[in-house]
Amino acid sequence: MTRRGAPAVPDLVGRAREGDAAAVARLITLVEDASPLLREVMAALAPHAGTAHVVGITGAPGVGKSTSTNALVAALRRAGRRVGVLAVDPSSPFSGGALLGDRVRMGDHALDPGVYIRSMSARGHLGGLAWSTPQAVRVLDAAGCDVVVVETVGVGQSEVEVAGLADTVLVLLAPGMGDGIQAAKAGILEIGDVYAVNKADRDGADRTRRELRSMLSVAERPDGAWRAPVLQTVASTGLGIDELLAEVDRHAAWLAESGELGRRRTRRARREVEAIALGALRERWGSAGAGADLDALAGRVAAGEVDPYAAADVLLEG
Amino acid sequence: MTRRGAPAVPDLVGRAREGDAAAVARLITLVEDASPLLREVMAALAPHAGTAHVVGITGAPGVGKSTSTNALVAALRRAGRRVGVLAVDPSSPFSGGALLGDRVRMGDHALDPGVYIRSMSARGHLGGLAWSTPQAVRVLDAAGCDVVVVETVGVGQSEVEVAGLADTVLVLLAPGMGDGIQAAKAGILEIGDVYAVNKADRDGADRTRRELRSMLSVAERPDGAWRAPVLQTVASTGLGIDELLAEVDRHAAWLAESGELGRRRTRRARREVEAIALGALRERWGSAGAGADLDALAGRVAAGEVDPYAAADVLLEG
Incomplete structure (x- = not known):
């Protein structure tokens, strides 16, 4: 039996930067635990972060968020990119833990060293997600991930929060859930950079896409502003996923060109x-x-x- | 045309305490506007508040919150009690306003001087609801309402917030929506003091009630703890509403006897x-x-x- 002392931060950070999964895991645990060491960790990571593209994925329960994340990760891997996935569970502040084993479904990538997958709980305290997720993103970013995907359960406030966390917000819908008022009530019309109607092999997918496009087109936008595309996907078969990734990348390019990237990241840092x-x-x-x-x-x-x-x-x- | 100057706070507060609806409205507007006068208003109200019983009503969209609130208000009025209703709309922080004219449905009580109804927006800033709703409750409380009903759209974080705001939390469900995982995911099992399966004339109401009861019974509770009842209602016809009010009142009595009322109110004040x-x-x-x-x-x-x-x-x- 070896005694497990406090980890040496410079060592951990060094190993995480070399892509050591155990070191990355340890650092994210420090974030989750609000460890007093975090201050030192973040100081060490700060100069090395800022290169990863952060993609937030949100949508109502049942639209296929985990399946879509899985498919998107596969597409990113085919392109040779390193990926970090943070599944953020805005679970009850009372129970504090994940209720469902959604992560099991991410098993496709469990053995791929180019993918780092982590489930995080928001811990329920006010600003929990705002506080811990950017730090976990920074760990993955500094560890060399090209893309960090943050998947949240899309209900109410958490959608707003994911909008604050991500460079690109991908909003998922499913046929029949796209009825205008519901979409508007859920607040998704304001936050998406890219929309995908998943389960597009089901009845009503075209109608959902049409309605969503028409609702999005109502909003006035200044010249040069990003116009959120509405795609159709069947994440379970991979249909439309390459196109989805292409739109995410196009948004990333627009962010950099327009200067919006810096503004979003400053806003994110402000919240943090x-x-x-x-x-x-x-x-x-x-x-x-x-x-x-x-x-x-x-x-x-x-x-x-x-x-x-x-x-x-x-x-x-x- | 008369010039409308700054309201004199002592005058407004005095009139509100006499039940002047216009003065109450003005005070709540000051709360919504985060007026610099609030400091003076709250100082003037502080000694006069604390008598109203605050009932939070929450539930997913479609369970019949407004109809239930309406029916509950009618029952309270039959009992001769003065009622304040705050409909809190956790609408998009981007649009800032209510999306639907739900309030129209409260029209039954629009001309009743014993009922004060107000729609509030949470304004989207972090802690907006935590900040403004207790103050609006205090206005209604000091204005002599026996019961203040706070109705929120029950999605995600707002349910947690209503739990922090109310003395008694009433959670509404509808048949078919009570399936266990969804209820657990929505976090409603931890927050309800009284549950009602509304639309109980529909198929599946018994099953929803049974499932909910069984999930609630799993949680361990110390001796003397409150055991949340699960009722059935048809708010549109008033069926079960008197029983619902009786349970709300029974909870109010338990709160006072057990000392939990003081604890909840201290917690609420802490958040505020x-x-x-x-x-x-x-x-x-x-x-x-x-x-x-x-x-x-x-x-x-x-x-x-x-x-x-x-x-x-x-x-x-x-």
Whole structure:
């Protein structure tokens, strides 16, 4: 039995940069655990990140996100590109874990050393995804992945978050789910850079594509703006996946040319820095005795003894 | 034409406390607009709030939330209780507005002076709902509502948020939507205090109720803990609504007896104070020249010049 001490960060980072899967895994675990070592890890990774193209994949349950991710990864591998996959599970903040073994379906690539697949939980705390996912992306990026795919369960808020995380947002739909109001309600019309109607061998695929195109065309866009294409795919057979990848790549090229890439990445960094700062503040506020005790203040607010603004003032001064 | 100056807060608050609907409306608009006057408003309201029972209603689109809210309000009115309804729309942070005229369906109570109905948008900023809804609840509470119903579109994160906002969380399902995995995925098993299978005149209602009961019974609970009942309703005809209200009231009594009410309200106040403090910090961080400029920092992080932790440090010291 060997004693497992604290990992030496420079060693871990060095090995991760050489593509050592175990070192990459260890670093992402440090991210998930919000390890105190992260500060050192991120400082070491910072100069080496920024080359990977980050693709967010989202869509309602049942549209075939995992199958599509799988097919896209296969296409990327055929092109000789190294790929990282982060499957982000915005699971209940109460249970904290993945409910379904979706990852099992990614088994096609389990033995491919050019693919790194990792399931992450968002841990439920406010800003959890905003905080940890960019850091996990940075690990994969610095480890030499050409493309990092972030797959999220597309419900509500998480779609908004994936829009903040990715360079290119790929929104998946399925026939019959594309009815206008539902798409609009789900907020997907604002976030997609590329749309794919998956399961396009089913009835209604053409109609879904038509409706989506017509809804997308309503939005006014300035000259030179990106116009999100709407494709059809059958991820389970690979149909349309090469075209999908071509559109993702075309978007990547547009991002670089238009300067939007820098703006998106700055926005992403902004969210990340903010989330880290807020996390630090929360920790400070939560510790009784360390200045203002948020719980005690909250109790007084609940009792009507102090109003929430006055309480916030105490917190900020504490 | 009269010139419309800044409202005098003491006057507005006084009129709202007398149940003046226009004054209540004005105060909630101040909340929505994040008015600088809010600080004064909340200070004036603080001593008068805390008596209303706050009921959160959530569920997936299509389960009949508005109809159920409507029916519940009717039952509360029959019992002579004053009711406030906040319909919170977690709409796209990009569009910022309600997409559907759901409120139209609440028209039954539009002319009843004992009911105050208001649609609110969450405004999309992180913590928007956490920040503004408790304040709007406080307005209705101080205005003499016996019950405040907060209706949210139940998708993803917003369900978690409604759990944080309400004294009693009522989760609605519909037959066929209660299949176990979906319920678990949606995270509703952890948050409900009372469950209702609405549209219980449809096929599968018994099965949905049975499945839900069996899933709920799996969770271990300490002695004296609340066991969430699962009812059946047909909100459109009012069937089962009196029973539903009885269970909501029974939960309210349990909350008071068990001490859980105080804990929930402290937790709610905690979130609110935190959200206000974070909002203040965001504003500070966002203004160039006012110490650390988050955008400039984010740009440097995106360029790999500085790591996000170091950037957060600068922010917190700035």
